[in-house]
Amino acid sequence: MIQGTVGRFGNWLVELAQSMGEQALLVRSAFGWFLKGRIEWRQFLVQVVRVGVESVSLAVGCNLFTGMVLALQTGASFKNLFNEPLFTGTIVSFAMVKELGPVMTALTVSGRAGAAIAAELGTMKVTEQIDALYTLGTDPIRYLVIPRVMAFLIVLPVLTLFSDYSGVLGGCLVATFKLKVPVSVYWHDVFDHLGHQEFFHGLLKTYVFAFAIAFICCFKGLTTTGGAEGVGKSTTSAVVYSMTAVLVLDYFVTAVLVAIGLA
Amino acid sequence: MIRVVGLRKNFGSRMVLQGVDLTVESGETMVVIGGSGCGKSTLLKCVIGLVRPNSGLIEVDGADVTRLHDEVEIADYRRKFGYCFQEGALFDSLSVWENVTFGLKYLTDVPEGRYRAIAQEKLELVGLREVEELRPAQLSGGMKKRVALARAIAAEPQYILYDEPTTGLDPIMSDIISDLILDLKEKLGVTSIAVTHDMRSAYKIGDRIAMLHDGKVLGVASPKEIKTTTNPYIRQFVEGVSQGPIQMKLRDYD
Numbered sequence: 001m002i003q004g005t006v007g008r009f010g011n012w013l014v015e016l017a018q019s020m021g022e023q024a025l026l027v028r029s030a031f032g033w034f035l036k037g038r039i040e041w042r043q044f045l046v047q048v049v050r051v052g053v054e055s056v057s058l059a060v061g062c063n064l065f066t067g068m069v070l071a072l073q074t075g076a077s078f079k080n081l082f083n084e085p086l087f088t089g090t091i092v093s094f095a096m097v098k099e100l101g102p103v104m105t106a107l108t109v110s111g112r113a114g115a116a117i118a119a120e121l122g123t124m125k126v127t128e129q130i131d132a133l134y135t136l137g138t139d140p141i142r143y144l145v146i147p148r149v150m151a152f153l154i155v156l157p158v159l160t161l162f163s164d165y166s167g168v169l170g171g172c173l174v175a176t177f178k179l180k181v182p183v184s185v186y187w188h189d190v191f192d193h194l195g196h197q198e199f200f201h202g203l204l205k206t207y208v209f210a211f212a213i214a215f216i217c218c219f220k221g222l223t224t225t226g227g228a229e230g231v232g233k234s235t236t237s238a239v240v241y242s243m244t245a246v247l248v249l250d251y252f253v254t255a256v257l258v259a260i261g262l263a
Numbered sequence: 264m265i266r267v268v269g270l271r272k273n274f275g276s277r278m279v280l281q282g283v284d285l286t287v288e289s290g291e292t293m294v295v296i297g298g299s300g301c302g303k304s305t306l307l308k309c310v311i312g313l314v315r316p317n318s319g320l321i322e323v324d325g326a327d328v329t330r331l332h333d334e335v336e337i338a339d340y341r342r343k344f345g346y347c348f349q350e351g352a353l354f355d356s357l358s359v360w361e362n363v364t365f366g367l368k369y370l371t372d373v374p375e376g377r378y379r380a381i382a383q384e385k386l387e388l389v390g391l392r393e394v395e396e397l398r399p400a401q402l403s404g405g406m407k408k409r410v411a412l413a414r415a416i417a418a419e420p421q422y423i424l425y426d427e428p429t430t431g432l433d434p435i436m437s438d439i440i441s442d443l444i445l446d447l448k449e450k451l452g453v454t455s456i457a458v459t460h461d462m463r464s465a466y467k468i469g470d471r472i473a474m475l476h477d478g479k480v481l482g483v484a485s486p487k488e489i490k491t492t493t494n495p496y497i498r499q500f501v502e503g504v505s506q507g508p509i510q511m512k513l514r515d516y517d
Contacts (some may be wrong), residue, residue, distance in 0.1 A: 132353075138368075
């Protein structure tokens with residue numbers, strides 16, 4: 001029994017190492033094609049629409065309610081502690097711009113666009129469409145991966161800015177109508193403390209998230225095996241891995257940004 | 264001319280090709296027959312460079328394909344080929360005419376303005392009209408095969424590889440596809456390899472037929488000779504009977 005457990009653990013380690021190696025090769029190959037300057041601009045624009053335009057309402061909606069609940073929790077807690085909902089605008093804006101905006105947007109986009117990418121590429125893999133790309137003179141990394149990674153890198157920061165704004169706006173609605181904080185006081189709290197540094201802090205994270213989500217979802221799609229069941233499995237694991245990567249990377253990127261003084 | 268010598272390929276512990284030797288002369292259609300899972304499609308994928316063999320030689324017009332490593336070299340090599348996939352492998356997100364002309368951008372210097380006319384011409388060659396704007400999901404199985412054929416010949420390749428061109432079609436449509444393959448050979452003068460287990464189609468389109476079994480070529484002969492062969496393996500396969508030497512092996516796999 002112990003031997004079996006050790007064996008399974010060993011197999012898992014080998015598979016993990018193999019998967020990481022394959023992902024590294026995918027990233028290397030993608031950089032190679034990118035540096036050759038052979039960009040599929042039409043595919044890129046299609047992906048910008050799919051990843052970005054079609055995710056705006058979801059990201060904005062989710063972050064609006066995140067800002068609202070943040071204002072409600074902060075206001076209620078501060079009211080209990082200090083008898084006044086102090087600095088609601090400051091706390092909501094800092095949390096949204098530096099942390100929740102980038103993370104929540106990355107999570108919603110990985111759940112929506114990331115899953116769609118993994119499912120689409122997975123279906124292409126099991127129906128031999130990926131092989132067909134090779135036989136027709138192109139490469140799936142050039143035709144499929146690069147446009148998607150570029151779209152994520154362009155779109156996610158923009159979506160995050162929309163999300164930041166909607167979250168702060170949501171906080172304003174709750175602060176004004178529920179906590180009875182004057183609108184001018186809320187916005188004063190926001191702009192009195194929030195600077196460019198906080199925006200850069202949040203935006204820098206989104207580039208790391210975009211890179212991770214796009215590559216993980218493309219990789220999972222391109223390595224799909226086993227028909228419809230395989231597509232389902234790779235889509236699920238693409239979402240799980242990309243969401244986990246966002247949360248884990250968030251800590252490490254924050255730690256680096258704090259260390260270099262961009263906090 | 265395509266020359267395959269001692270080709271071996273295994274996937275993990277499963278030996279699929281165990282020393283395949285096959286020569287396809289210029290202008291001929293070689294049909295490769297054999298049971299499901301015997302390595303027919305793997306052979307085709309090795310020839311076009313989609314699967315890298317473990318060992319052996321694949322020589323096309325004198326150049327050894329197995330030694331190509333650079334992406335540009337492999338892309339240049341693939342220019343010579345049209346590949347017709349078993350299920351068509353048409354791109355769902357593109358219309359029929361975009362599917363047909365997809366390879367022109369990468370394989371040829373044809374100006375983009377001519378793509379539409381080329382798509383129409385190739386689709387007419389495979390007997391399809393007024394389907395240019397349709398999506399693959401709107402096509403029947405036979406139409407998909409024909410669009411895949413049109414795509415395979417769009418860049419005017421020297422060689423066409425057919426992977427089970429008639430599988431999943433009714434007998435009449437199978438015969439129509441077989442006629443198309445003959446027609447394309449006559450009009451374009453291409454060299455082809457077709458893998459199939461549809462014997463009616465194999466007799467019709469093949470100049471020669473090779474039987475693949477246990478990862479090796481059991482024999483190569485003309486359709487006429489195949490019909491009268493005394494080789495028990497080939498006889499059992501072409502007659503489609505369950506009793507015989509091949510069945511024992513199949514039971515081993517079960």
